[in-house]
Structure formats: structure tokens, C-alpha cells
Amino acid sequence: MSKPKPSSMESLLPRMRWCSEPDPEELSSFTDLVKRKKKVALPDRSSLILDVTCRTEPPLCLRAGRWCQGGHPVLGGTWPLSIPPQAMDQGLFGDLSVQFVTLLSPCVEQYPNLTTKLTRIQLLVFGPSNVPVSSPSGFFQTLPAALDCQELGLERLSRSSSKGLQHSGATVYTVETENRDDSEQESSLSPVEQSLLLFFFLQHCDPFSSQLADVLASEVLIERHLDDILSNNRQAVTAALQTELSNTMKAQNNKKTNQKKLLSAADVIVSSTISIISCSTNLDFRTTCLNHMKVCNTRDLSASLRETLWRVTSWKFVPRSRCYTPQKEQHPECEEQTRREM
Structure with a gap:
């Protein structure tokens, strides 16, 4: 068949017009309706963009008013990790550390007298490339018994399912608090339930592995031996988690003191x-x-x-x-x- 003439092609196809470029502010407003993100600058690394979208619905009186739509990530400490011998035998060398970032949601900072209750702790691990990795079941399974819950003001932590949560790969613990305080007993208002998300950002540096293939191979080894790495550094990692949780609960306890x-x-x-x-x-x-x-x-x-x-x-x-x-x-x-x- 012969190629149609331009005039014939125009009659067969509908007239198309190029759309103008979207306005950045309008596009930003649209995307903010779907997710809310915050930037966190890690030491010696590029900034991270974390999804801080909170799914907790505010009370009826505030659904159209003043309510924070997301949390505020808090940069924690950086803790060195030693590489276990079994990982070194397979070629994993260099310096390994973990950077913690905590996120408490929903945010109630603008309501300092509001009664809150921590009900869930989620742990999420990221590799050196900031890609989520599967959490080690062995180390995190025994973690609640290693933490000093009494110091944290918590009665007990128990492992629970992460099904239906925003971060499906997280290890989830249900928090059981001590006896209800006076403010909760005196008021029939239910406290706002909060969830603490604790990010593990693994950092690795090996000056002798500069090729991309070597970097990827090291990340594979880190993920493969992650349970061994955390178990080999059990005391240091447990102490670090205790510190991060204590800092969060300290603010909560101070708030309860003011409420009393x-x-x-x-x-x-x-x-x-x-x-x-x-x-x-x-x-x-x-x-x-x-x-x-x-x-x-x-x-x-x-x-x-x-x-x-x-x-x-x-x-x-x-x-x-x-x-x-x-x-x-x-x-x-x-x-x-x-x-x-x-």
C-alpha cells in the first residue's frame, strides 16, 4: 500500500495539541495530597527524603482545622559495627556502622496538654544504598527481652504482625504500658495512640572497593549476614536502641509530668x-x-x-x-x- 498523503493523514487522525508544562506549585500541591515527605541530612551522606504520611484521623473537632499531617524525623546517633568472621571470609571488609532516625506520629506538638499513648514500635532497616532490606528475624525476635522496659516506662514489648501497615517490611512490636495515669482515669477522652518508627540506616565504606560491582557485592553480603552482624554487635546495638527509645520516652514522660x-x-x-x-x-x-x-x-x-x-x-x-x-x-x-x- 502506498503511504498516505499528509492531507489524508490529518483527516484520519484527530487534531492533537501539546499541553503546557505543569505549574510546579500546583503540581506540588497535588502530590502533597497523596504523601508528605521530609528531608533528613545524614552525616557524610546526601539528604534522605522520608515519607512521613500519617494515616491517623484527627478528632472530629480538628478534621478541618489545625492538625499536623505528618511527623518530624529526629536524627539519632551513629554507632560503629564490627564485621563478623563469617562475613569477612566471604569478602566483606571495611567500616560498617548504623545511623538511627526516629519518627513519632501522629505529631501532637501543637497540643502539649493532649493525652497520648505509645502503642506500637516499628523497626525498618535500610542498606547502604538506602534501599529497604528484609529485617533479621533472629536478632529482632529476642530484642524485647534484652531491652530495659522498666527504664522506658513500658510494661512489655511483644512481637506482632506488620500486615496492613504502611511499611510492610518493618518489624513491629506492640507496646503495653503501665497502669493508666490519673489524667486518663479522670477523663473519658481516649488518648491519642502514637506509633514510633525507628529507621536503621546501615553505612559501609571500603576504600579498596571502588568499582560498582564491588559495592553491589558488599551490599549483598551485608544483607545476607545482617542477622550475624547484629548478633555479633548485640550489646552495642541493644544499648543504642535503649538510648534512642529513652530519648523518645523522656519527652513523653516529661509531658505526662506537666499533665499531672x-x-x-x-x-x-x-x-x-x-x-x-x-x-x-x-x-x-x-x-x-x-x-x-x-x-x-x-x-x-x-x-x-x-x-x-x-x-x-x-x-x-x-x-x-x-x-x-x-x-x-x-x-x-x-x-x-x-x-x-x-
Whole structure:
């Protein structure tokens, strides 16, 4: 068949127009709706881009308000690792170390009085090329018994399944805390459950392996002998993990201490208010107070007032520009609830 003429081709095919280049800001806004990423600069290495997307839904009052959509990675320490003899026999030499990065989510930094509860710890290992590697089952299986949970303020860690989680290759531990503190007992508000993601970034340097094939071969050996490497450095790695977890839990414990002080102040406010209402000889004033709180007597008034006061103080907002992006106006139900409580 003869080649069609240009005019015939134009009549057969629809007219096509080239699209203009997308606006970078609009494209960035679109991609931010799918995932939120943060940059972490590691020592002696290029910056890492970590996915900090948080799937935890905020309470109804904040779903259209001020709520951090992701976490804030914290750069931890770098710890040297010795290479076991069995790995050296197969050609793995040089300097090996591990860099830790922690990520606590969801972020509640803008709500310092909000009750939180750590429920899950996830460990995720990356090779020298920043590619996730399969976690060593042997070392991580016995890790909970090696950690000092009492120092961390945790009752027990137990291995659990990672099915359905965002990071499918992570080793997951369920956290069992000690007895509930006073703030949780006094309030029916459920604490916000948080998850701690701890990244293991393995670093390897061998001045005698400069070829790409040698680098790839070393990474294969590191992944193959990862369980032996961690077991050979069990004491150092366990101490490093204890330090990283202690730093995270220290901030949590300090927050609980401040919450207990706030609760003590709330007790004084409630008792003083009840005394004023109970001792008042003005019947209209007492009736108005009971009706406003929708209770029938001063005993119910005490419980209602305590619950309302704790709810208001728990969600006290402290502006932090790096935590969230202002969105739509506050939910109408939340506005009405806030007016009633105040």
C-alpha cells in the first residue's frame, strides 16, 4: 500500500495539541495530597527524603482545622559495627556502622496538654544504598527481652504482625504500658495512640572497593549476614536502641509530668467552683449553673465540670508553623461545642 498523503493523514487522525508544562506549585500541591515527605541530612551522606504520611484521623473537632499531617524525623546517633568472621571470609571488609532516625506520629506538638499513648514500635532497616532490606528475624525476635522496659516506662514489648501497615517490611512490636495515669482515669477522652518508627540506616565504606560491582557485592553480603552482624554487635546495638527509645520516652514522660500538674490545678478549680455554687444562697444563680451544665445536682455538676475543663485544656492549641498547614474553617459542631464549654 502506498503511504498516505499528509492531507489524508490529518483527516484520519484527530487534531492533537501539546499541553503546557505543569505549574510546579500546583503540581506540588497535588502530590502533597497523596504523601508528605521530609528531608533528613545524614552525616557524610546526601539528604534522605522520608515519607512521613500519617494515616491517623484527627478528632472530629480538628478534621478541618489545625492538625499536623505528618511527623518530624529526629536524627539519632551513629554507632560503629564490627564485621563478623563469617562475613569477612566471604569478602566483606571495611567500616560498617548504623545511623538511627526516629519518627513519632501522629505529631501532637501543637497540643502539649493532649493525652497520648505509645502503642506500637516499628523497626525498618535500610542498606547502604538506602534501599529497604528484609529485617533479621533472629536478632529482632529476642530484642524485647534484652531491652530495659522498666527504664522506658513500658510494661512489655511483644512481637506482632506488620500486615496492613504502611511499611510492610518493618518489624513491629506492640507496646503495653503501665497502669493508666490519673489524667486518663479522670477523663473519658481516649488518648491519642502514637506509633514510633525507628529507621536503621546501615553505612559501609571500603576504600579498596571502588568499582560498582564491588559495592553491589558488599551490599549483598551485608544483607545476607545482617542477622550475624547484629548478633555479633548485640550489646552495642541493644544499648543504642535503649538510648534512642529513652530519648523518645523522656519527652513523653516529661509531658505526662506537666499533665499531672495541670490536673492538680484543674482539681483546685473544680473544687473551688463547686464550693462557690454549693455555698451560694442565691437560688437563681445555683439553678442557672446547673442548667448551663445540663445536670440535676452538684454531684453531677462536679463530674461534668471536670470533664469539660479537661477537654478544653487538652485541646489548647499552641501555634507551630512547621507542624500544619491552615485549612478550612473549624467544624460547626466543634464551634458550638466550644461555645458551650466556654
